[in-house]
Amino acid sequence: MRKPDSKIVLLGDMNVGKTSLLQRYMERRFPDTVSTVGGAFYLKQWRSYNISIWDTAGREQFHGLGSMYCRGAAAVILTYDVNHPQSLVELEDRFLGLTDTASKDCLFAIVGNKVDLTEEGALAGQEKEECSPDTDAGDCGSPRVPKQVQLEDAVALYKKILKYKMLDEQDVPAAEQMCFETSAKTGYNVDLLFETLFDLVVPMILQQRAEKPSHTVDISSHKPPKRTRSGCCA
Ligand SMILES: Nc1nc2c(ncn2[C@@H]2O[C@H](COP(=O)(O)OP(=O)(O)OP(=O)(O)O)[C@@H](O)[C@H]2O)c(=O)[nH]1
Numbered sequence: 372m373r374k375p376d377s378k379i380v381l382l383g384d385m386n387v388g389k390t391s392l393l394q395r396y397m398e399r400r401f402p403d404t405v406s407t408v409g410g411a412f413y414l415k416q417w418r419s420y421n422i423s424i425w426d427t428a429g430r431e432q433f434h435g436l437g438s439m440y441c442r443g444a445a446a447v448i449l450t451y452d453v454n455h456p457q458s459l460v461e462l463e464d465r466f467l468g469l470t471d472t473a474s475k476d477c478l479f480a481i482v483g484n485k486v487d488l489t490e491e492g493a494l495a496g497q498e499k500e501e502c503s504p505d506t507d508a509g510d511c512g513s514p515r516v517p518k519q520v521q522l523e524d525a526v527a528l529y530k531k532i533l534k535y536k537m538l539d540e541q542d543v544p545a546a547e548q549m550c551f552e553t554s555a556k557t558g559y560n561v562d563l564l565f566e567t568l569f570d571l572v573v574p575m576i577l578q579q580r581a582e583k584p585s586h587t588v589d590i591s592s593h594k595p596p597k598r599t600r601s602g603c604c605a
């Protein structure tokens with residue numbers, strides 16, 4: 372297997388929908404999930420590049436593994452549940468520190484998932500087609516509730532992260548480009564999320580390649596050292 376050219380990591384509290392987002396994107400479906408143990412990754416080919424996307428466990432008992440998964444990451448997707456404000460707080464309190472091992476120019480996306488369960492999700496036209504338009508049940512069963520976390524809260528966290536990482540707003544993508552509301556269930560904004568990141572990561576791969584000379588040695592251009600009369604090399 373070819374070594375991945377870049378790495379993206381999903382972080383966030385348990386149950387926010389990290390695995391579901393990744394499966395929605397990679398497998399185009401919304402299967403039943405079980406709480407992730409440790410971590411797992413998918414390999415995505417984007418143009419001619421291989422990008423590994425790591426799904427991590429949100430459960431507290433696996434917390435220690437997070438910084439290991441983030442090592443060298445080009446982008447981190449910090450995921451919360453729009454219906455659980457504490458899941459956004461956890462991103463700052465528990466998960467941001469794990470990204471210290473990521474690449475120095477690591478990108479951050481902040482993703483509020485499960486927007487299909489909110490009243491605002493209905494207004495954004497995300498009903499499942501098989502549900503009656505006059506039902507107030509978002510997924511033909513769960514009642515819709517007002518969204519508990521607003522996009523502005525995610526934007527505020529993005530700006531805090533820039534301060535924490537001592538990054539200048541002008542040197543990184545704008546908060547509006549990097550804060551998403553998604554639904555793994557309906558697929559809303561899921562392609563946009565991943566593909567925005569892939570497009571941002573590709574120039575980083577090219578830059579890395581330009582900075583690091585290739586480790587391959589061209590033996591055809593190698594000249595043997597000249598021998599002197601004493602037998603030693605000149
Ligand atoms: N309605 C709705 N439910 C979702 C969505 N995404 C995930 N879920 C449900 O939320 C639960 C948790 O989803 P997971 O994807 O397993 O969550 P996770 O973040 O991977 O959790 P851990 O692996 O424990 O860290 C599952 O029952 C999913 O079906 C979504 O966009 N909308």
Ligand SMILES: [Mg+2]
Binds near residue numbers: 389405407
């Ligand atoms: Mg999971």
